[in-house]
Each structure stands twice: as structure tokens, then as C-alpha cells.
Amino acid sequence: MMFACCRRNTFLITHKRLRLGFRCASSASSTAEPADTIFALSSGQGRCGVAVVRVTGPAAGGALRRVAGLSCGLPAPRTALLRSIVHPQSKEVLDRGLVLWFPGPHSFTGEDIAEFHIHGGPAVISGVLQALGSLPGLRPAEAGEFTRRAFHAGKLDLTEVEGLGDLIHAETQAQRRQALRQMAGDLGHLYNGWSEQLKRCLAHVEAFIDFSEGDLIEDGVLNQVDIAVPQLQMEIEKHLCDERRGERLRSGVQVVIAGSTNAGKSSLFNILCQRPAAIVSPIAGTTRDIVETSLDIGGFPVLLSDTAGLRDTGDCVEREGVRRARQMVGLADLTLVLVDSMQLPQEPQMVSGFLSEYLKNVLPSAKDHEQGYVLILNKSDLLPKEHISMIQNVLTQTSDMAPVSILSCHSREGLDDFLTLLQDRLKTLCGDPLAGSPSLTQTRHRAHLQKCVDALNQYYEYRDTDLALAAEGLRLGLSSLGRITGKGS
């Protein structure tokens, strides 16, 4: 009863402070308005050794002085100081921890920031958050509000904000590398560079419109634009033709296991996810639904799907499973085509014909082939050694066959070679996040870049008939680029 009562009081106090905070904020904004001061737990939820609470805004320094009991002034910038953390009204010591002071404008948000590194127990955290909430002019931050302030202060552009979000959500090392690069501004610099070039072109065209009649401008000015615009357009188009590598790395590569019934698809699926996630049985047609899992394979994020065996069947439930399996293959970035080696013909000259037919059944459209596949001959433990050598000979002589793995899900022979092959394919599909120019990572970037390329076409269309409309094309292109970084053009 006591416990329930205490919790209720806590809620009331917090609620009152919140309302007070909002009142302060709105009255401040009706006058000359300094930004209000916000605070939040910046480390994750749950028990942990150290939690970090951050405060940003004009009242951050005052809050630091009062909660850390610093009557003689603020600590040296960016230097940790061990202090007792005290409730400003009750004077109760809440914890002992490190405090740091980052005066604006050289801080993450560009404003004054105070940081409290406290012990990560729930009672300590809520005690410190309540202490901060009790100070006039402070209120809890909304989700993403620190980053929004950094963006408005020009500390991060939109691509860097996205990079920061991706870094926090990165689950594999390759994702981390790509996100870190984007957060460091590589993608933003690329787009800003293009914006600068386009701005110069636009300035030339506008100058030509304004001054050419009085012969006040050189003849060659428009020629420079005629060279620069197609060059820029080519660069953007090259950047767009990346086969979605960056987007794939960001969101995960779709890998689908497909093949005939009983080829061992679910057995391979279980090996890759290292747990018996899918049912394995000698009964053909065991898997009906798509079974999915997300994995980290060699640092690359993979969304792996096991599917129903592909066969004609009178069973309407299994038929639906086969339809879904084919649909998944259509959406895959990479298909692992599994073959039961016991089904291979005995005669060497018939092996490659059999495999071509098999592939045609699993990947019927040319598009499926383009998206890539790996052929896996499973159950090699059931074949005599000579038969395996014969198959290997045939395959090395067949030039049009994609890489083939000979594997046994039972003995695991060939597994290492298969995993190396798989990693190589993932590397090709995602690209090296540290090599070459940065990859575009979001559909949003792709849409604005495509709009920019289209708008630049307007330049050619009107170049000789209406220069004002041609200039408008450049302006539209510039504004599309500006939308990616969030920097107005």
C-alpha cells in the first residue's frame, strides 16, 4: 500500500514539473525567446554500471552548478570532475558521479551542455531526472530533440543525422563502418560538392540572362555550363547505378534457400542460424511457410529464408507454400539453390544438363538469374568419393555454371568452403563500405538524386529556346540536392 502511494506521488510531482516546464517554455517563446533547456537519459534503459544524463540549453550551466553543488563556478570545459549529485530542493545526496561541462558553441548541439555520468540503477537515474525536472526552465527532451538541435545549429546535416541513427542501430561490423563513414560527413560532402558545382552553373546562366545584351559578359560562359551539367549528371547517374549496395548493407541482404523437396534446405537453414529453427524430417513437403531469421555472416547483415520444396502437388496447403517460395525467390538478392546429390545422374555427360534444367525450375526468369545464386550439391556423404571427383571434373569443364559448393549438412564437410563462397558473394552485394566513394544508403537519397537528374534534363531542353526555363531546371536540381542534406539551396 505504502509502495503504491509513493509511486503515485512520484508521478504527480513529475507530471506537475512537466507542465511547469511547458509553461516556462511557451512564455519564453512569446518574448525574445532563448531556447528552453532540455534533459534526457542518453544511455540505454535498464540496469548498467554507468548511465549518462545530458542537459542542453541556456540553463545547463546553472543546473550543473546546483545539482553538482558547484558554488564557486563551472568546471573546466571537457574535463571530468567527481562530485556528489544533490537534489537542489531537499539537498539529499542522490549519487556520486562524474560531471562534465561542454560550453556552446563547441558542443554536440551548439548550446551549453552538462553531462552527468552516474550509476546506472533505476532509482539513481529517476532521482537525478527528477532533480533536474525540479529546476525552473528545464523539461524532459522529446525523442530525437538533442539531434534536432544539433541539426538546426548546423552541427550535422541530414545525412549525418541519418548516419548517427544507423550507427546506433548497426548490428554488424560492415553496417557500423558504413554508418560511421556517413556520420563523418562523407556522403554529405559528396552531395554538397555537387550542389556547389550546380550553384556555379546557375550563377553563370543567370549572369548571362542579365548581362549578355549589353555585351558585358564573355561568350564562353554558357559553354562552361554546357560542359559542367552533363558531367555532373553523369557522376550522379554513376552514383545511382550502385545496384543498391549501400541500401542493402543498411537494411540486410535477402538470402533465400530454395530447391526440391528433401534437398536439405531446412537442414542448411538450421546450420546457418545455429539452432533447430526449422523442422527437418525425411518426409517430402515438411516446410510449408517461409521461415525467416536475421544473421550476421562475416560482418554482413543477412535476412535468411527457408522455403517449401518446389514440386507440383495436389495438396492445396503445400501448393500455397510453393507459391510463396517462388515469390520469395523473386524478391531475393541471392538464392542458395540446393540439390540432393543422390538425384544427380550417374553418367558424367548428363550432369550439367540436369543441373541446367534444375536451375531453370528454381530460377525461371532471367531476372532471378541476374540477382545471383549459388548452387549447392548437398548430401555428399551419401556419394562414393569417385562419383564426387567425377562431378567436380564435369563442373570445372562447364564454363557457364555459377560457383558450385559440394556439401554435406550431416558431416559438415565442405561447409567452410561454402561459407567462404557465401561471404564473397555478400561482399560483392554490399560493397566495401570503406572503399571508393560513399554509397547512398536510403531510398530517400535515391528519389531526390533521380529528381535532380531529371531536372537537369530541362536545361538541355530549353537551353536554345528559353534560358529562363533552362535556369529553372538547374534551380530545381539544386533544390533536390539540398533536400538530401537538409541544407536549403
Ligand SMILES: Nc1nc2c(ncn2[C@@H]2O[C@H](COP(=O)(O)OP(=O)(O)OP(=O)(O)O)[C@@H](O)[C@H]2O)c(=O)[nH]1
Ligand atoms: N545423409 C544426409 N542426409 C541429409 C543431409 N541433409 C539433410 N539430410 C536429410 O534429408 C532429409 C530432408 O531434410 P530437410 O532439411 O527436411 O529437407 P528440406 O529440403 O527442408 O525438405 P522440405 O522442407 O520437405 O522441402 C532429412 O531426413 C535430413 O536429415 C545430408 O547432408 N546428408
Ligand SMILES: [K+]
Ligand atoms: K523434408
Ligand SMILES: [Mg+2]
Ligand atoms: Mg524444409
